[in-house]
Amino acid sequence: MGTKIGIGLLGLGTVGEGVAEILQNPQGRHPLVSDLELIRIAVRNPKRVRSIKVDESILTTDPQLVVDDPSVDLVVEVIGGIEPARSLILRAIKAGKSVVTANKAVIARHGVEIAKAAAAEGVYVLIEAAVGGGIPIIEPLKQSLGGNRIQRITGIINGTTNYILSRISDEGIPYGLVLKEAQELGYAEANPEADVEGFDAADKIAILSGLAFGGQVDRSSIPTKGISTLQNRDIDYAKKLGYWIKLLAIAEQKDLGELEDGSFPLAVRVQPMLLPFDHPLAGVNGVNNAILIEGDPVGKVMFYGPGAGSGPTASAVVADILNIAGVRKLGSATSGLDPLLAAGPWRPCHLVDSNSITQKNYVRLLTKDTPGVIGCVGSCFGKYGVSIQSIVQFESSELGAEIVVITHEVTQGQMKNSLQEIKSLQEVVEVVEHLGCL
Amino acid sequence: MGTKIGIGLLGLGTVGEGVAEILQNPQGRHPLVSDLELIRIAVRNPKRVRSIKVDESILTTDPQLVVDDPSVDLVVEVIGGIEPARSLILRAIKAGKSVVTANKAVIARHGVEIAKAAAAEGVYVLIEAAVGGGIPIIEPLKQSLGGNRIQRITGIINGTTNYILSRISDEGIPYGLVLKEAQELGYAEANPEADVEGFDAADKIAILSGLAFGGQVDRSSIPTKGISTLQNRDIDYAKKLGYWIKLLAIAEQKDLGELEDGSFPLAVRVQPMLLPFDHPLAGVNGVNNAILIEGDPVGKVMFYGPGAGSGPTASAVVADILNIAGVRKLGSATSGLDPLLAAGPWRPCHLVDSNSITQKNYVRLLTKDTPGVIGCVGSCFGKYGVSIQSIVQFESSELGAEIVVITHEVTQGQMKNSLQEIKSLQEVVEVVEHLGCL
Numbered sequence: 001m002g003t004k005i006g007i008g009l010l011g012l013g014t015v016g017e018g019v020a021e022i023l024q025n026p027q028g029r030h031p032l033v034s035d036l037e038l039i040r041i042a043v044r045n046p047k048r049v050r051s052i053k054v055d056e057s058i059l060t061t062d063p064q065l066v067v068d069d070p071s072v073d074l075v076v077e078v079i080g081g082i083e084p085a086r087s088l089i090l091r092a093i094k095a096g097k098s099v100v101t102a103n104k105a106v107i108a109r110h111g112v113e114i115a116k117a118a119a120a121e122g123v124y125v126l127i128e129a130a131v132g133g134g135i136p137i138i139e140p141l142k143q144s145l146g147g148n149r150i151q152r153i154t155g156i157i158n159g160t161t162n163y164i165l166s167r168i169s170d171e172g173i174p175y176g177l178v179l180k181e182a183q184e185l186g187y188a189e190a191n192p193e194a195d196v197e198g199f200d201a202a203d204k205i206a207i208l209s210g211l212a213f214g215g216q217v218d219r220s221s222i223p224t225k226g227i228s229t230l231q232n233r234d235i236d237y238a239k240k241l242g243y244w245i246k247l248l249a250i251a252e253q254k255d256l257g258e259l260e261d262g263s264f265p266l267a268v269r270v271q272p273m274l275l276p277f278d279h280p281l282a283g284v285n286g287v288n289n290a291i292l293i294e295g296d297p298v299g300k301v302m303f304y305g306p307g308a309g310s311g312p313t314a315s316a317v318v319a320d321i322l323n324i325a326g327v328r329k330l331g332s333a334t335s336g337l338d339p340l341l342a343a344g345p346w347r348p349c350h351l352v353d354s355n356s357i358t359q360k361n362y363v364r365l366l367t368k369d370t371p372g373v374i375g376c377v378g379s380c381f382g383k384y385g386v387s388i389q390s391i392v393q394f395e396s397s398e399l400g401a402e403i404v405v406i407t408h409e410v411t412q413g414q415m416k417n418s419l420q421e422i423k424s425l426q427e428v429v430e431v432v433e434h435l436g437c438l
Numbered sequence: 439m440g441t442k443i444g445i446g447l448l449g450l451g452t453v454g455e456g457v458a459e460i461l462q463n464p465q466g467r468h469p470l471v472s473d474l475e476l477i478r479i480a481v482r483n484p485k486r487v488r489s490i491k492v493d494e495s496i497l498t499t500d501p502q503l504v505v506d507d508p509s510v511d512l513v514v515e516v517i518g519g520i521e522p523a524r525s526l527i528l529r530a531i532k533a534g535k536s537v538v539t540a541n542k543a544v545i546a547r548h549g550v551e552i553a554k555a556a557a558a559e560g561v562y563v564l565i566e567a568a569v570g571g572g573i574p575i576i577e578p579l580k581q582s583l584g585g586n587r588i589q590r591i592t593g594i595i596n597g598t599t600n601y602i603l604s605r606i607s608d609e610g611i612p613y614g615l616v617l618k619e620a621q622e623l624g625y626a627e628a629n630p631e632a633d634v635e636g637f638d639a640a641d642k643i644a645i646l647s648g649l650a651f652g653g654q655v656d657r658s659s660i661p662t663k664g665i666s667t668l669q670n671r672d673i674d675y676a677k678k679l680g681y682w683i684k685l686l687a688i689a690e691q692k693d694l695g696e697l698e699d700g701s702f703p704l705a706v707r708v709q710p711m712l713l714p715f716d717h718p719l720a721g722v723n724g725v726n727n728a729i730l731i732e733g734d735p736v737g738k739v740m741f742y743g744p745g746a747g748s749g750p751t752a753s754a755v756v757a758d759i760l761n762i763a764g765v766r767k768l769g770s771a772t773s774g775l776d777p778l779l780a781a782g783p784w785r786p787c788h789l790v791d792s793n794s795i796t797q798k799n800y801v802r803l804l805t806k807d808t809p810g811v812i813g814c815v816g817s818c819f820g821k822y823g824v825s826i827q828s829i830v831q832f833e834s835s836e837l838g839a840e841i842v843v844i845t846h847e848v849t850q851g852q853m854k855n856s857l858q859e860i861k862s863l864q865e866v867v868e869v870v871e872h873l874g875c876l
Contacts, residue, residue: 012815018735022585030584030652031784032777130580134736136582143581143764146468146576146757147460214468280742283721297456297749298572302742304718311735320586326581326778327793330768339470340764348470 005041007323008072008097010063010088011079015102015129016041017052018314024052032322033060039168042066042079048419060240067092068317070275074324076317078129086110089125093117100320102129105194108203108219111210112345113241119344122337131157131204132289135305136319141211141293142343148295152252154438157204159307160188160195160285161227161247165272166285167234169244172256175232187287187308197226198247198270205249208291209268212251215349217268223354225271233366234433237394243274243362243437244282254352263348267357274362274437276333292387311319360389360437362406363419366429367402377403384418386410400429406437443763446510446535448501448526449517453540453567454479455490456752457514462490470760478504480517487583494585512762514755515539516567518790524548527563531555538758539566540751546641546657547740549648550783557782560775562765566757569595569642570727572750573743574757575703579649579731580781590690592876595642597725597745598626599665599685603710606673607682613668625746626727635664636685636708643687646729647706650689652785655706662794663709663761672802672871675832675842681800681875682720692790701786705795712800712844712875793851798827798875800844800856804867807839812867815841818863822856824848838867844875854872 009016020041026033042063046056060066067075067088075092077099078086085106092099094117101107107114107127118125128138132155156162161181167178179196182188194200198323202224210216227247238245247270254265275282280302284290289307294300306312327338367373374391381388387408394402407415415434423431445461447454458479464471480501483512484494498504505526513530515537517523523544530537532555539545545552545565556563562674566576570593594600598620605616617634620626632638644657665685676683685708692703713720718740722728727745732738744750765776777873792806819826825846832840845853861869 006757022735028587030778135739136578139582140574140578143751143761144577144757146760147471147753149466192747240693265852278721283716295753298753299744299747299750301573301744303739305739305740306737309737312737315583315585315733315736319582322582322584322778326776327765327768329777330765330774336768338764339759340468341769 004037005035006071007036007072007321008066008069008075009041010037010066010075010077012041012043012050012054013078014310015313015317015388016079017050018310019078019317020054021052022318025413030322032325033318035325036233036321039071040066040069057438060408064091065090067095073097074321075099076321077103078317080105082106082109089114090117093121093123093156094127096121096123098124098324100126100324101318102202102317104130104200104207106244107208111207112216115344119342124324124337124342126323126341129313129316130145131207131308132291132303133159133287133305133309134315135291135307137208137303138211138290139319139323140303141208143340145293145295145298146340148296148298150253150293153205153208153212153250153291154281155205155249155289155291155380156246156281156284157249157289157291158195158201158309159289161190162284162289163187163287163305165227165235165246168232169239172232175230196228198224200269201247201249205251205268205270209251209266210345212250212293213264213266213349214346215264216345217266217349217351221351223269223271226323227272230272231433234435237364238274241390241392241404241406242277244277245272245435246275246281248273248275254356256356259332259350261348263350265352266349267352269357271436273435276438279438296332341418349397355411355416358409360407360409361415362404362435362437363431364417364433365405365422366399366432367403368427368429369396370427373401374403376425376427377405377422380422381407381418382407384414386414386418440474443766444474444509444511445474445759446477446504446507446513447479448480448504448513448515448619450479450488450492451516453516453751454754455488456748457516457755458491458492460752460756468760470763473763474759477509478507480504480641485637502529505533505535509518511535512759513537514759515541516755518543520544520547527552527553531559531561531563532563532868534559536562536762538755538762540563540755542568546644549645550654553782557780562762562775562780564761564779565645566758567751567754569645570729570741571597571743571745572753573727573741573745574728575646575729575741576649577757577761578741579646581682581778583731583733583736584724584778586736588691588731588733590732590792591643591646591650591688591729592719593643593646593687593727593729594684594722595687595727595729595745596633596639597628597687597727600722600727600745601625601725603665603673603684605671607677610670629649634666636662639685639708640646640689642774643689643706643708644670647689647704648783649781650731651702651704651787652784653692653702654783655704655787655789657788661707661709665710666708669871672873675802676712676800679828679830679844680715682715683710684713684719684746685871686711686713694794698789699786701788704787705790705792707792707795709874711873714876717876793849793854795850796847798845798847800842800871800873800875801869802871803841803843803860804837804870805839805841806867807834808865811839814843814863814865815843815860818860819843819845819856821859822852824852824856
């Protein structure tokens, strides 16, 4: 089908091997795959035993050699981490080469710098594999939903935490034990912090938000709460009330808070949330991911699939490579960029004050087991305008009574103030947990 | 953002109005929408009262005037039906104009002719709105999953029948009554045949199959069974056994049956099927659609959303318009086509003999209520190698006993032969229903 496109691969871990596997076995795939030629691969250890056969002569331990190789037209970065990934991506751009990367950490933190450099050089930086593993989500957001005003993105976008929460929900095993098993199965890293504290999900929702709303928000200001301190008791109580608990990442348009410069107000957050059994995301279990997008006029569309793994991630990486190969068929790269594929920013966006975020809430209180305590808690919420959907006493023991409150939709400011006062009530021993609720 | 792209709209029904609404109100959408200018609209009755405001001077009753207008760069066909849609699409192509259409009937029947004409003239014919309403599915199949060997597509792709089956499942109301309500709500046509007999779903799976596997199959040879003769009793029994019944469209690769010319063997069919409660498609209710795609190496990905309606369909139409506008930014249309977006055929495909299709089966028999009847039926299935997963007697009355059999996966040929013999058994009154099962 014409001239070959030279691919340089940075990294030959599980994802890199998956990509090489596809490129080396094009038969039965889209014919454009046959146009791709793996020119050079940067690896840490050329002698390592691998699950696929690669020609040793194309391996090198110097990633710069891959980027600089004149036969490499397109650089695929799958080494992960911030450096040297960032520098290598910028070096490739500088050399006029398009880049495909699966690296959400680098894009969430240095996306603006990278996008600027790419626009200046007239090359693409595509990131389908950075969010949602094998799920086509970046491309639909960029190319298929452009006619919409996006209102909200709600995602289960971290497979590790979804696996852990699914196991706890189903089997009631303690968090520590599930985490250990997840680590043994390769679903969680030895240092699980980025996953279980919600940082990985925050990276990803920052990326999705930028594409959906047209402007980047400050990644470091996204309110983020993970699952490491979540207690099984809350998962049990939620289930009794008709909810699962999932780690959700949400980005939504806010009606109020537009800045004088026209900057668009967004509420973005990552937190464990209660999800009604009949919610479209409720059936998303194990390491699967799903992203629900609400827009006008499309309504609600959802994308579901494997959130990680060699094969799915490689599928997404190759999708990006093919897209670049596809537009290259139209002529030389110097004639401009497809604005949908390039996906540059098109309006300024900012995060609203987190106290103004509205949502339903789940609160678990440990109280003294005395009559009138429910009335007392109820009045205190009422004082701050927090209207209550349900209030249930679950257990009473020598420690006291456990009371679970589900509120209607209120601001986080109202919640903070009311919980502050509830904490100080004589009847209340402790505000044990406070989660969001859909 | 540069030169405007002139849009000619054929049809101003609900979808046409949705498209016009987006084009006339670009603010808050992707900036490329501002580049689109609605030049001329073909309508049946220019004086009709409409839900949107349109400049009367751009209305015409002659669709050819729209196609021929030199300021129209791109023709959007949303009149539906075979003619004059087919002729107008071909006329636009001949004039060197790309076409966006929501018309599954014309694409399923005349897709090859239209694609050939488009390739010859170097223009695009895009069809995102033809399948799955607002769900981005055509574009992900064409552009995001190209690195995969697709193995199977399983879709709930007709909203009318899914609405009817959901209502019957939930409320047990008779088919005729639900159909009447669906017609009143605008979910079903006055003549519901295309929906309830599965023809619309067959049009759509023919289109998806062509894109996923790279070659068109003969639309008229797709085995198609609708829901008009389905009895509530089967929906009840299925539920008791842990299944919903949904109208599914399936296209899958077959291992055997490659032809001498290398033509790729596919099993494509539309039929009501039993779906286990925990299947990813099980939660798809009402007029929603969903498409599950299985491929190597991506695994299973699913796309879910509103299968019809003005807003969702308009979202899909505008997605296609934007894609064409996006690649136009790269230079003149004469420099070639993006092979992913153009999605030409790349290998011959054909349907295998339907007797060789393998699946699990649901069979309901009315038998005499005599001891030994289950053994008798079981032996007869066994004789043809049909292995049984479960056999349950549900009811016995003066009419006899109702026996439901779920088989393991066997060929349809085995099923036909065994059911033929079972019909002739002295103990069996009638083979009442035979459905597929996932």
